[in-house]
Amino acid sequence: MTFLLMVISIIMVKYYLYQFQTLKVISLFDLIPVCSKELISELIKNENLSIKIVKSRKTKHGDFRSLKDGKFQITLNHIDNKFRFLITLIHELAHFKVSQSFKYRVNPHGIEWKKNYKHLMLPFLNNKIFPDDILKFLALHMVNPPATTDSDIDLVIALQKYEPNEDNKIFLFQVPFNDLFVFQENKSFIKLHKRRKRYICKNILTGRKFLFSPVARVKLNK
Missing domain, CATH: 2.30.30 (SH3 type barrels.)
Incomplete structure (x- = not known):
């Protein structure tokens, strides 16, 4: 029994080590459109912020949190759709910017977040970064951005065109x-x-x- 537990433990350690190494080599800049890389680099440089790429989660595309050590962290689902990934990244960066500007608690997706989200997204709203069929709906979406892109049916449909549909859904x-x-x-x-x-x-x-x-x-x- 002890030997069996030891074998299982070794297998689990190797598995999690493999997963860690696999995620570690994924660069944030591999997952966004080429023409957005310089803009994103400017937004995140010299910031007290870590951005982690994680396995896809069913309940959210990304999240932002403040850590106990005073640092800040964004986690983003590892997905193949570079346009959806970029939108989520900017969404979460807006949360980070709000945290730096307001030391008191504000509505997570209230007017402060909307203002920052619009400001951050504006330089990206061009057809060098987003294809026209996404851009027109994203521009409308940003007039009054909701808490999630999933509530914007037209934008979801436009983004889905750039998703692999391997499961025939x-x-x-x-x-x-x-x-x-x-x-x-x-x-x-x-x-x-x-x-x-x-x-x-x-x-x-x-x-x-x-x-x-x-x-x-x-x-x-x-």
Whole structure:
């Protein structure tokens, strides 16, 4: 038993060491559009800030936090879509700038953050960095930026064109009413009807109903 635990421990250590080394060699500048690199470099130089690339998380694209040692950290999901990655990076840099300007607590996505986000994004709003089909929706998005790009349906659809679709998923709004679809962990739902901007869908197994975003990524249940 002791020998088995030792073997498992060695395997786990090697696994996490491999993961660390894999993420360590990924450069922030490998994940953003070429023409944005100089602008980003200027924004982050000489700042008391670390930026870490992490495995993709289902619940968020990135986050910002202040650390106990007085430093600050941004974590960003490692994704292949350089345009989405850049938008998330600037979103989180706006949080950092707010933290430097306001020592008291402010609304995370309030007027202070919106003002900084707009200011930081402005130099990037050109077709040398973003393709036109993203740029037009991103410019509209920045008029009054919400807490997440996921709430901007037009922008999400535009960004999705630059995502690899290896799992053959589609948007929920593309699923016909009363058709079955699969969402996360092979849970089957039926699309019932629309309520304002979202769709009411029923879990086939439990019968419970849920509200779904129209741009939720799902698979048709064949």
